[in-house]
Amino acid sequence: MQEAERPFQFLTASYLIRILDLKATTLAELAKGLEGSSDASIFYHTFQSLSRHHFLTEGFSNDFAQWVLAACNRAELAEQLAGLDIREYTALAELRADLRRIVNDYCERHPAFATQQAFEAFSFCEALGVTTPLGIEARTLGEFRAGVERLSHASLHYHFIASRLRLHLQTNDFSNWLENSLGLPGLASRINRIDIYTNTLDGASALIANLIKEELGQ
Amino acid sequence: MTTTQTRPRLVQLDDYSPIIGAPEVAELRALAASLQGPSIQMVNSTAVGGGVAEILTRLVPILQELELPIRWDVITGGNDFFEITKALHNALHGGSYQLPPESFGTFLATNEQNLARLQLDGEFTVIHDPQPVALIQGRNQHLGHWIWRCHIDLSRPNPAVWQFLEPWVRKYDAAIYSSPDFAQKLPIPQYLFSPCIDPLSEKSRELDPEVVQGVLDHYGIDAGRHILTQVSRFDRLKDPVGVIRAYRIVKRYFDCQLVLAGGKADDDPEGEAVLSEVNEAAKGDPDIHILNLPPWSPVEINALQTASTLIIQKSLREGFGLTVAEALWKKKPVVASAVGGIPMQVIHKHTGLLAHSVEGTAYQIRFLLSNPALAAKLGQQGHQHVREHFLITTNAKRYLTLFLHLRSGG
Numbered sequence: 001m002q003e004a005e006r007p008f009q010f011l012t013a014s015y016l017i018r019i020l021d022l023k024a025t026t027l028a029e030l031a032k033g034l035e036g037s038s039d040a041s042i043f044y045h046t047f048q049s050l051s052r053h054h055f056l057t058e059g060f061s062n063d064f065a066q067w068v069l070a071a072c073n074r075a076e077l078a079e080q081l082a083g084l085d086i087r088e089y090t091a092l093a094e095l096r097a098d099l100r101r102i103v104n105d106y107c108e109r110h111p112a113f114a115t116q117q118a119f120e121a122f123s124f125c126e127a128l129g130v131t132t133p134l135g136i137e138a139r140t141l142g143e144f145r146a147g148v149e150r151l152s153h154a155s156l157h158y159h160f161i162a163s164r165l166r167l168h169l170q171t172n173d174f175s176n177w178l179e180n181s182l183g184l185p186g187l188a189s190r191i192n193r194i195d196i197y198t199n200t201l202d203g204a205s206a207l208i209a210n211l212i213k214e215e216l217g218q
Numbered sequence: 219m220t221t222t223q224t225r226p227r228l229v230q231l232d233d234y235s236p237i238i239g240a241p242e243v244a245e246l247r248a249l250a251a252s253l254q255g256p257s258i259q260m261v262n263s264t265a266v267g268g269g270v271a272e273i274l275t276r277l278v279p280i281l282q283e284l285e286l287p288i289r290w291d292v293i294t295g296g297n298d299f300f301e302i303t304k305a306l307h308n309a310l311h312g313g314s315y316q317l318p319p320e321s322f323g324t325f326l327a328t329n330e331q332n333l334a335r336l337q338l339d340g341e342f343t344v345i346h347d348p349q350p351v352a353l354i355q356g357r358n359q360h361l362g363h364w365i366w367r368c369h370i371d372l373s374r375p376n377p378a379v380w381q382f383l384e385p386w387v388r389k390y391d392a393a394i395y396s397s398p399d400f401a402q403k404l405p406i407p408q409y410l411f412s413p414c415i416d417p418l419s420e421k422s423r424e425l426d427p428e429v430v431q432g433v434l435d436h437y438g439i440d441a442g443r444h445i446l447t448q449v450s451r452f453d454r455l456k457d458p459v460g461v462i463r464a465y466r467i468v469k470r471y472f473d474c475q476l477v478l479a480g481g482k483a484d485d486d487p488e489g490e491a492v493l494s495e496v497n498e499a500a501k502g503d504p505d506i507h508i509l510n511l512p513p514w515s516p517v518e519i520n521a522l523q524t525a526s527t528l529i530i531q532k533s534l535r536e537g538f539g540l541t542v543a544e545a546l547w548k549k550k551p552v553v554a555s556a557v558g559g560i561p562m563q564v565i566h567k568h569t570g571l572l573a574h575s576v577e578g579t580a581y582q583i584r585f586l587l588s589n590p591a592l593a594a595k596l597g598q599q600g601h602q603h604v605r606e607h608f609l610i611t612t613n614a615k616r617y618l619t620l621f622l623h624l625r626s627g628g
Binding site: 016152 | 242398615626
């Protein structure tokens with residue numbers, strides 16, 4: 001079995017949720033908040049939100065879309081916001097720009113809705129991450145599979161979903177290591193194609209483990 | 219006299235593995251290992267009764283098992299002090315404050331007495347709720363990080379009362395709330411922590427059917443008919459009379475019983491009066507069961523929730539409403555008010571149904587009684603939601619993360 005020179009170090013990220021002094025009670029205020037909130041806030045309401053609600057695989061995408069639907073009753077805008085796939089973004093600035101563009105365009109087309117009061121306010125928060133090693137590392141594909149099977153939800157989210165913001169690549173930590181350290185681009189690609197919107201984190205973890213198992217010929 | 223609570227280790231951390239998964243338990247150990255044993259101190263105002271005491275009863279042993287030296291202290295005071303803190307509590311929930319201005323002096327004097335008695339020397343000192351908030355005046359003598367954990371709904375505090383408390387709160391290094399709506403204009407960082415339940419506690423573990431039936435028999439409740447239940451202490455902010463009004467509407471359409479199960483906490487002098495009002499409102503209806511339970515009745519509460527067709531939490535104001543998480547954990551459909559931390563637990567149409575009035579509560583109950591398949595789905599998703607966010611292990615993880623963050627200079 002091939003052995004990597006650089007072992008894969010499994011980490012976990014634990015998040016503290018900080019409440020910001022920023023609220024939106026209308027779509028216009030949401031647009032303003034999207035402009036002024038921190039990157040950690042955009043991360044919390046999109047990348048982190050998907051992790052927090054991963055068990056709801058029907059009708060949940062990010063906090064902004066959920067608020068626009070549930071508190072503002074604007075289904076069209078909610079669908080547009082929900083349609084953004086965070087996996088296409090390698091920088092939060094790009095994601096923020098698209099969120100702002102969608103909300104601003106809608107407000108321009110529907111000025112009456114832009115200032116209509118929501119049932120309840122949207123509270124901007126931000127996620128402050130603390131990264132901790134889990135004491136698990138892998139040099140071979142077998143060790144890697146064993147490591148994946150021992151991962152918490154937070155660790156899986158860190159390596160598989162949030163990682164593209166660190167790597168600034170359209171990939172994840174797992175695929176990046178499998179391709180560049182073990183020379184397995186096919187497996188890396190198959191893992192990167194797993195749909196995180198229609199799978200729970202447990203489901204995604206099981207799919208990754210199965211793909212590795214197939215690669216190992218087991 | 220100051221009392222330091224010591225709790226037996228009845229449950230081991232590994233016992234949570236079948237519930238949350240071994241990786242989640244291993245993650246807790248990894249986070250705790252990174253902290254390398256700081257001393258932690260929790261301080262609140264009651265050892266028994268109410269959500270805070272329940273959380274600390276389980277959180278403290280878990281952090282102990284993670285090899286973190288932790289102490290839990292309970293402040294003491296006379297009846298006058300607890301009448302003041304009850305009035306402060308109601309005023310922070312948005313009510314008026316009727317006590318004379320001298321009451322603030324009594325409040326501070328009791329805090330000073332406790333400060334003299336308590337040894338507050340932890341690296342991390344967590345003060346729970348307003349009752350002991352002024353202990354922060356002792357921080358000059360005790361280095362370390364001081365955190366104020368506010369469990370109550372501060373979304374519309376009485377301005378005069380908040381003006382009194384705010385100078386104390388701003389001396390802390392951080393404040394923690396159960397909902398973003400409770401955050402205030404403060405110069406310190408404010409964080410969001412959800413309260414939690416312990417799935418292995420007597421109140422939340424799965425009971426044998428015989429035990430459940432035994433409790434129903436004891437209280438004369440018929441298992442063969444719909445049981446609607448609200449579990450909460452007898453407090454006007456829980457609107458028990460409003461629940462009876464909603465039940466009377468539902469009763470026109472469904473043969474059902476109502477159970478109002480609660481008790482009175484040590485620090486709540488109003489409980490007796492509210493219980494009398496509830497008994498008066500229920501008079502003449504044998505299908506309304508008013509159960510004034512002793513402060514620690516976990517098996518009875520568990521059995522009543524388990525046997526219920528549907529759980530109600532019709533609070534007018536709410537810090538968080540742990541009884542909602544308890545019901546969701548038991549996969550029960552929940553109809554609850556959209557106040558305080560409840561909407562964080564009941565994601566409308568995903569994990570339960572929200573209501574805003576007596577009539578709305580009655581309608582949502584009727585809707586779920588008419589649609590049992592949907593009720594079951596909401597209950598199932600509610601269980602998942604609690605597993606992810608509102609278990610004691612998640613709460614322990616949040617504290618570990620906070621301590622790591624503060625130590626790193628955050």
